[in-house]
Amino acid sequence: MGYQALNENTVLDYMKNLPSLKNACEFEDGPTAREVGDGNLNLVFAITSQSNPKQGILVKQALPYLRVAGESWPLTRERMRFETQALILQYELAPGLVPKVYHHDDEMSLVVMEYLGDHEIMRKSLVKRQRLPRFADHISTFLARTLFCTSDLYLSGPEKKALQAKYINPELCELQENFVFSRPYMEAEENKWNPEIDAQVQAIRKNGPLKLAIAEVKESYMTHAEAIIHSDLHTGSIMVNTDDTRVIDPEFAFCGPMGYDVGALLSNLILNYLSHYAHTPDPRERSEYQLYLLDTVREIWNGFAAKFETLWIENNTGSLPPAKFWDFPEGQAAFAEFRRRYMLRLLRNAVGHAGCKMLRRMMGIVSVWDITSIQDLHQRAVAERLAIKIGSRWVTERHQVNGIEDLIGIVQEETKRM
Amino acid sequence: MGYQALNENTVLDYMKNLPSLKNACEFEDGPTAREVGDGNLNLVFAITSQSNPKQGILVKQALPYLRVAGESWPLTRERMRFETQALILQYELAPGLVPKVYHHDDEMSLVVMEYLGDHEIMRKSLVKRQRLPRFADHISTFLARTLFCTSDLYLSGPEKKALQAKYINPELCELQENFVFSRPYMEAEENKWNPEIDAQVQAIRKNGPLKLAIAEVKESYMTHAEAIIHSDLHTGSIMVNTDDTRVIDPEFAFCGPMGYDVGALLSNLILNYLSHYAHTPDPRERSEYQLYLLDTVREIWNGFAAKFETLWIENNTGSLPPAKFWDFPEGQAAFAEFRRRYMLRLLRNAVGHAGCKMLRRMMGIVSVWDITSIQDLHQRAVAERLAIKIGSRWVTERHQVNGIEDLIGIVQEETKRM
Numbered sequence: 001m002g003y004q005a006l007n008e009n010t011v012l013d014y015m016k017n018l019p020s021l022k023n024a025c026e027f028e029d030g031p032t033a034r035e036v037g038d039g040n041l042n043l044v045f046a047i048t049s050q051s052n053p054k055q056g057i058l059v060k061q062a063l064p065y066l067r068v069a070g071e072s073w074p075l076t077r078e079r080m081r082f083e084t085q086a087l088i089l090q091y092e093l094a095p096g097l098v099p100k101v102y103h104h105d106d107e108m109s110l111v112v113m114e115y116l117g118d119h120e121i122m123r124k125s126l127v128k129r130q131r132l133p134r135f136a137d138h139i140s141t142f143l144a145r146t147l148f149c150t151s152d153l154y155l156s157g158p159e160k161k162a163l164q165a166k167y168i169n170p171e172l173c174e175l176q177e178n179f180v181f182s183r184p185y186m187e188a189e190e191n192k193w194n195p196e197i198d199a200q201v202q203a204i205r206k207n208g209p210l211k212l213a214i215a216e217v218k219e220s221y222m223t224h225a226e227a228i229i230h231s232d233l234h235t236g237s238i239m240v241n242t243d244d245t246r247v248i249d250p251e252f253a254f255c256g257p258m259g260y261d262v263g264a265l266l267s268n269l270i271l272n273y274l275s276h277y278a279h280t281p282d283p284r285e286r287s288e289y290q291l292y293l294l295d296t297v298r299e300i301w302n303g304f305a306a307k308f309e310t311l312w313i314e315n316n317t318g319s320l321p322p323a324k325f326w327d328f329p330e331g332q333a334a335f336a337e338f339r340r341r342y343m344l345r346l347l348r349n350a351v352g353h354a355g356c357k358m359l360r361r362m363m364g365i366v367s368v369w370d371i372t373s374i375q376d377l378h379q380r381a382v383a384e385r386l387a388i389k390i391g392s393r394w395v396t397e398r399h400q401v402n403g404i405e406d407l408i409g410i411v412q413e414e415t416k417r418m
Numbered sequence: 419m420g421y422q423a424l425n426e427n428t429v430l431d432y433m434k435n436l437p438s439l440k441n442a443c444e445f446e447d448g449p450t451a452r453e454v455g456d457g458n459l460n461l462v463f464a465i466t467s468q469s470n471p472k473q474g475i476l477v478k479q480a481l482p483y484l485r486v487a488g489e490s491w492p493l494t495r496e497r498m499r500f501e502t503q504a505l506i507l508q509y510e511l512a513p514g515l516v517p518k519v520y521h522h523d524d525e526m527s528l529v530v531m532e533y534l535g536d537h538e539i540m541r542k543s544l545v546k547r548q549r550l551p552r553f554a555d556h557i558s559t560f561l562a563r564t565l566f567c568t569s570d571l572y573l574s575g576p577e578k579k580a581l582q583a584k585y586i587n588p589e590l591c592e593l594q595e596n597f598v599f600s601r602p603y604m605e606a607e608e609n610k611w612n613p614e615i616d617a618q619v620q621a622i623r624k625n626g627p628l629k630l631a632i633a634e635v636k637e638s639y640m641t642h643a644e645a646i647i648h649s650d651l652h653t654g655s656i657m658v659n660t661d662d663t664r665v666i667d668p669e670f671a672f673c674g675p676m677g678y679d680v681g682a683l684l685s686n687l688i689l690n691y692l693s694h695y696a697h698t699p700d701p702r703e704r705s706e707y708q709l710y711l712l713d714t715v716r717e718i719w720n721g722f723a724a725k726f727e728t729l730w731i732e733n734n735t736g737s738l739p740p741a742k743f744w745d746f747p748e749g750q751a752a753f754a755e756f757r758r759r760y761m762l763r764l765l766r767n768a769v770g771h772a773g774c775k776m777l778r779r780m781m782g783i784v785s786v787w788d789i790t791s792i793q794d795l796h797q798r799a800v801a802e803r804l805a806i807k808i809g810s811r812w813v814t815e816r817h818q819v820n821g822i823e824d825l826i827g828i829v830q831e832e833t834k835r836m
Contacts, residue, residue: 152640157595158588160640165586170576174737177575182739186746208752215739215756222570222578222738225643319592320640321600321633328604334626338633 003064003077003108008033011045011059014108021103021112024057031056038236041066041075041251046115054117057102062109075171077109079251082169084111086250089228090142093149097142098247099239116246119239123369126235126272127279129289130242136296138245139238139265140303147258148311150228152320160318164255167228172252176231180356181218184364185211193363196381200388201363213395214359217352224257224349233261234357235268236369259349262304267354268368269297270390270411271361274383275370277418290415294408301404305343312339348398351407355394358387382418389414421482421495421526426451429463429477432526439521439530442475449474456654459484459493459669464533472535475520480527493589495527497669500587502529504668507646508560511567515560516665517657534664537657541787544653544690545697547707548660554714556663557656557683558721565676566729568646570738578736582673585646590670594649598774599636602782603629611781614799618806619781631813632777635770642675642767651679652775653686654787677767680722685772686786687715688808688829689779692801693788695836708833712826719822723761730757766816769825773812776805800836807832 006014011033015025025031027049037044043063048056062080066073084104091098099114125132152160184191185205193201204210230237231252239246273293280286316323316335326335361368362384371387374380393410401407424432429451433443443449445467455462461481466474480498484491502522509516517532543550570578602609603623611619622628648655649670657664691711698704734741734753744753779786780802789805792798811828819825 152637157592157640161586161588161591165583168579168583170579173579174575177737182737182743186740186743206746206748208746208748208755211743211746211749212752212756212759215743216759219570219738219760222575223642223644226641319595319600320637322604325600325604325629325633328624328626328629330624330626331629334630337626338630341630341634342637 005063006043006045006059006061006108006110008035008045011047014110015047015057015059015112018103018112021057024102024112027052027055033059041079046117048115048117056115056117058099058113058115060111060113079169079172080104080109080111081106082167082172082253083249083251085166086228086230086253087111087113089150090146090230090247090250094142094145094247097138097245116239116248119241119244119246122235122238122240123268123272125240126269126293127275127370127373129276129280129285131292132240132242132245132296134243135240135245136299136303139247140300140307142245142247143261143265143300143304144307144311147227147229147261148308148315150255151226151258151318153312153318154315155318157319163228164225167254169252169254172231173222173254173256176252177218177222179365180360181214181221184360184362185214190365191363192365192367194377194381194384196377197362197384197388200385204359204363204388204392207392210392210396213352213398214356217349217356217395217398220257220349220352221260225255226258227255228253229256229258229261230264231256231260233264234368235265235272257349257353259346259351260353262301262346262350263353263355264357265300266297266350266407267357267391267394268370269293269300270354271358271368271383271387272370273411274386274390274415275374277382277386278374278376278379279370294411297408298404301347301407305347309339309343344402347404347407348401351394351401352398354407355391355396355398358391358394362387362391386414386418423481424461424463424477424479424526424528426453426463429465432528433465433475433477433530436521436530439475442520442530445470445473451477459497464535466533466535474533474535476517476531476533478529478531497587497590498522498527498529499524500585500590500671501667501669503584504646504648504671505529505531507568508564508648508665508668512560512563512665515556515663534657534666537659537662537664540653540656540658541686541690543658544687544711545693545788545791547694547698547703549710550658550660550663550714552661553658553663554717554721557665558718558725560663560665561679561683561718561722562725562729565645565647565679566726566733568673569644569676569736571730571736572733573736575737581646582643585672587670587672590649591640591672591674594670595636595640597783598778599632599639602778602780603632606783608783609781610783610785612795612799612802614795615780615802615806618803622777622781622806622810625810628810628814631770631816632774635767635774635813635816638675638767638770639678643673644676645673646671647674647676647679648682649674649678651682652786653683653690675767675771677764677769678771680719680764680768681771681773682775683718684715684768684825685775685809685812686788687711687718688772689776689786689801689805690788691829692804692808692833693792695800695804696792696794696797697788712829715826716822719765719825723765727757727761762820765822765825766819769812769819770816772825773809773814773816776809776812780805780809804832804836 029050032050033047036046043061045059062077065071066075103112237249447468451465454464461479463477480495483489484493521530648668655667
């Protein structure tokens with residue numbers, strides 16, 4: 001059968017014809033299918049039991065165009081191959097932190113996976129000021145394991161290059177290259193921003209030192225092939241509940257800079273922090289939750305750095321450099337210093353990416369629900385102006401950052417007058 | 419016909435059966451074939467006119483093992499695909515500076531190309547103190563054009579990634595990763611060095627700060643996918659005469675750091691400089707030629723930097739970033755500063771690679787003919803000790819280099835007592 005886009009009826013027929021998954025949709029009261037996608041890129045169907053909508057299976061199918069822009073913006077369905085292989089790889093490296101893939105069909109550009117009926121998109125939980133006591137631990141494990149285990153620190157040169165070849169992903173890379181690192185900061189028809197912050201947006205677009213810094217951060221995105229990164233790890237790509245964390249939607253995965261994943265996550269937590277100036281009017285309630293978010297930022301980095309380094313020490317099997325390279329009297333001290341400097345470069349790179357990711361959400365094609373859900377444009381501008389200040393400083397001051405407290409310090413300095 | 423290794427007889431039969439090149443070997447006095455390879459990796463046949471050995475054609479064929487090490491060291495013949503496509507690409511980008519490819523046969527792992535009967539391997543010319551008045555201009559053009567035109571500064575993201583995918587070259591990359599950046603500096607059975615410099619070699623192998631710096635330079639080789647680089651651009655990969663320059667042997671080509679090509683070239687010129695302490699006993703003759711070599715180093719970098727930047731300004735078509743990104747009042751100044759910082763990073767990276775390339779030639783599997791041709795081990799050690807001092811400083815002081823004079827200054831400081 002050739003490709004055809006499914007709908008809520010045909011998806012059930014499709015599932016019935018999969019012998020291996022026949023039982024997965026055989027609920028006592030019969031299955032029901034609902035389209036649950038966010039509408040940006042793909043069709044997403046939840047097939048659940050009619051009486052218990054938490055029990056079920058998920059079917060995700062790529063459309064041959066960018067759904068949010070319509071059929072006039074073609075996008076090859078090949079992205080589903082990247083998503084599927086990344087889901088399988090990440091599940092293998094970080095089991096329990098990624099939905100399990102049950103079936104994939106390259107011709108149909110479709111993947112069938114675990115349905116997360118008990119979970120919610122993380123952004124929504126954060127806007128509701130929910131606390132996720134296990135999240136920092138989970139996500140720092142996901143980051144440490146997926147990034148370390150696909151890098152030259154763990155793999156041999158040929159192993160790494162075989163992986164890199166499978167993840168050359170020009171089309172989706174180009175979306176990020178354009179919409180994170182270039183077009184938000186220049187005149188481009190798709191850009192949108194709150195008219196209340198027009199002066200700030202225009203100032204960014206003609207700020208020479210900042211744009212130079214953004215171009216340098218973009219260079220690292222385009223050329224630093226360090227590990228297979230998720231490459232879209234914002235809080236809309238994470239499903240959570242108080243016990244569990246799952247990273248979804250890795251179709252942008254490619255061999256890129258580790259700092260991009262870390263930066264995406266941290267910047268989205270701070271965007272949520274800023275959104276509470278509107279979402280949480282009570283000052284005490286707000287500052288308590290904001291402190292919780294800063295603690296989460298700190299815990300994620302510290303957890304990530306510690307786990308990454310432990311993995312490295314215990315599995316120093318890669319060729320960058322071979323373990324035996326450090327086999328001399330002061331070798332362990334030199335290896336420790338190599339690690340320390342590596343982690344510092346990673347943090348600085350993450351801060352640069354975090355800054356770009358924050359800025360682009362204020363003035364590019366893709367905004368962020370935490371903030372656009374603030375109805376009052378004047379109130380919304382309060383958060384947005386701070387995001388622009390913090391994002392700009394993160395980008396331009398990234399080389400002066402020496403630890404996670406410096407990144408948090410910039411947030412505190414810019415928000416202390418609120 | 420399947421693969422079979424050719425010899426001086428069968429190569430003539432092979433050529434006779436190529437209709438398109440039938441005439442190329444039809445000399446009045448009949449063709450003669452000689453195996454002229456250096457014996458490291460491949461078979462190389464010069465097919466020339468019997469009476470005029472400067473007229474002819476060249477046939478290069480890969481063997482399924484590392485020739486220098488014997489049949490026990492397998493190496494896939496796929497490297498000939500990398501060599502052929504790189505020769506064709508580089509010829510297109512730098513016409514007249516690369517031998518022209520007439521024919522290639524993937525099944526036979528073979529390429530037929532222009533024969534350079536009037537040229538000599540550059541190392542040999544330099545040991546004879548030959549001056550090559552057009553070389554710096556030629557090679558800086560080769561570097562500027564091949565590196566710029568295969569980078570994100572010139573290409574769109576998808577164009578660059580299509581090129582990168584064609585040049586994923588794990589096997590030959592691994593040779594450099596091992597034999598330039600790791601194994602010379604640790605215990606490895608294939609390492610060889612002059613017993614006279616044993617103390618210096620042992621000191622390098624336990625020098626923590628130096629080894630840390632080497633590991634960081636190796637990281638850039640393994641992860642910085644900036645452009646399609648030649649990746650073995652020493653003076654044994656360049657054929658010269660007073661008028662002409664041709665870059666050969668690009669089988670190591672892959673998408674890597676631009677500084678590696680620049681560094682390989684500069685370090686080999688300085689190794690030749692040092693070899694004249696033995697090859698040229700007359701102090702005046704020696705210092706004149708050494709000054710010429712330093713001038714050449716200076717001219718290469720300055721020529722390269724100027725041509726690279728001119729190409730960039732005149733062909734700012736890449737996506738790093740799009741030209742329109744600089745379209746604001748201070749934009750041209752910001753673009754100029756982006757270029758200045760880019761070139762400085764490139765130079766510093768080149769200095770790091772140059773240092774590693776110099777060190778490895780003193781203590782790894784691959785030595786350098788300029789220096790090993792010095793028969794007297796004591797005399798040879800004079801050049802080698804200087805190479806170790808200069809190489810070490812280039813690697814560890816690379817971040818302090820602010821221009822080509824700083825790199826030359828280190829050579830002058832270390833050699834001034836000679």
